[in-house]
Amino acid sequence: MGKINSKKTIVGGIVFDSQTEGQYYQYLTNDPNVKHIELQPKYTLLEAFKISCSKCIGEGKTPSPKTNRMIKCRTCEGTGKKSRQPWTYKADFKVTYMNGNEEVIDVKGFANERFPLVKKMWERKYGQELIVVKKVKGGWKRG
Ligand SMILES: [Zn+2]
Numbered sequence: 040m041g042k043i044n045s046k047k048t049i050v051g052g053i054v055f056d057s058q059t060e061g062q063y064y065q066y067l068t069n070d071p072n073v074k075h076i077e078l079q080p081k082y083t084l085l086e087a088f089k090i091s092c093s094k095c096i097g098e099g100k101t102p103s104p105k106t107n108r109m110i111k112c113r114t115c116e117g118t119g120k121k122s123r124q125p126w127t128y129k130a131d132f133k134v135t136y137m138n139g140n141e142e143v144i145d146v147k148g149f150a151n152e153r154f155p156l157v158k159k160m161w162e163r164k165y166g167q168e169l170i171v172v173k174k175v176k177g178g179w180k181r182g
Pocket of ligand 1: 093094095099100119
């Protein structure tokens, strides 16, 4: 992920990927409404899945190029299936407020063209808004 300004920074003994993230953590720890901060909560946007092997059309066997007899498909090891990895996403913070509300927050200090897709997918799956916070002059802007 091509983060801009991705100088590692330490705040409260914790290493952050960027200065902006560290600063926002500091901001959160100073907020009296914040009860708990979870760092880098991990989410699964799409579970691992299997597809039919295109080499053997899901049969698990292909004709041998030498003898033309059916042999075990090497691409799928004879299973007829290929595995696809899950799609995971690590947010920056999960914040629990004193009133019990929870928010998942991504600090936008970087350019990532895939992010809008991640955001949409996350919101579809978890049914709440993925909060994006941006550093602006004199503070933080939610948008
Ligand atoms: Zn196969």
